[in-house]
Amino acid sequence: MSAGSGILRGMSIADTTLDEWLRFDRVAAASAAEVAARDVGGVVTSVHRHEHAGRSAYNAIVEVDGRPFAFVPGGHVQLGFDPRSWTPTDEEVLSYLGSLRALTSSREYADFEPDDRAEARARLTDSTVEEIRAHLAATTSRPRAVCLKAFLAATHADEAGVREAPLDHPTITALVEEWEPGCQELVGDFVLPETDTGTHGRVRFAPDGRPTAAWLAAHTTYDTITDELARTGRRLPTPDEWEHAYAFGARGLFPWGDRMPIWRPDQDDTLVTPDDVRVPRRSPMLSGLHMAQHSYYWELTADRREVRGTDGGSAECGGGPWFANWLIQASSYRNSEQNNFVARRPHTRGTLVRPVIPLD
Secondary structure, eight states: OOTTHHHHTTOOGGGOBHHHHHHOOHHHHHHHHHHHHHHHTOEEEEEEEEEETTEEEEEEEEEETTEEEEEEOBEEEEESOOGGGOOOOHHHHHHHTTOSSTTOSOHHHHTTSOOOHHHHHTTOOTTHHHHHHHHHHHHBOOOEEEEEOOEEEESSOEETTEEEOOTTSHHHHHHHTTOOTTOOEEETTSSOOTTOOOOEEEEEEOTTSOEEEEEEEOOOOHHHHHHHHHHTTOBOOOHHHHHHHHHTTOOSSBTTBSOOOOBOOTTTTEEEOTTOOEEETTSOOTTSOOOSOOTTOOEEOSSTTOEESOOTTHHHHHTOOHHHHHHTTSTTBOOHHHHHHHHHOSOOTTSEEOOEEEOO
16 A cells, blocks of 8 residues: 555544655655645645755645645654754854855855955854854754644745735826836835835836736735634644744755855856755745745744744845855744844734645
């Protein structure tokens, strides 16, 4: 009998574990997907083998109300990160100490940066590695064992407060009138004060100035988002669910292992680590979900005090060393300062929302 035969014997689909899922053959994965789709009124659109950073697993995509969701198995899983188990490479140490050249992700970019690694090395002390580990301890979640039910998660997260709009909407037509040759997109809501209650627009144009797509954008609130999801039987992922879906069983600092990338061949947009792990940047994670989608946009979770996926653009905007840029992509990355900031905000425009459909 094939792996996953428990599904065929009537086992609850919510009890499917990651360990079982990774042993499933295609028949078992397709059977599980069909059960999940039936339970939520969806339809299976794809069951395929997906490879990410040297690991592979089946992805089962279920379309619900026209939106694709990926099946995420649960079970008893290990989350979090123990910095004591991690030793940085020389390049990672130098980047942490302030070198802009260390860990440069593009060979072309490296030509524009002076080689400042010797200067950073002069700041190296006997306690530097322990200092880095302490920094990791403060910016990653603690190691822990959790028990999760399987669930469906939207393959992409959407920006809160933004929805598609017809091109003849008054807010959109007003932006269209402002179009000038050479402008591919007009964004009327780029910077909005938290007190703003208006509705603004975004328009994308073809090279000839013809509008091709439009969106309306307005501030919204955490409660509004969760209430709207609940009315359709959906919710936000818990912080544990988010971290689990991102790592999908990987126990290193990143979903692809412990090492920070060192360069990226521009021709295929693939990151390469010192141990030769190749990470396609635009590929979904092993779970089939596109996660940590934007370095400026947090992803909301079921705990309003916890956001995941980025630092809100601080590392990238600040132009600092690559160590900080890569660290925000750690599976267990969290930042108490940004969590507190987001929890206090009256509005959540500029954050990402990923609907989850529970299966229990």
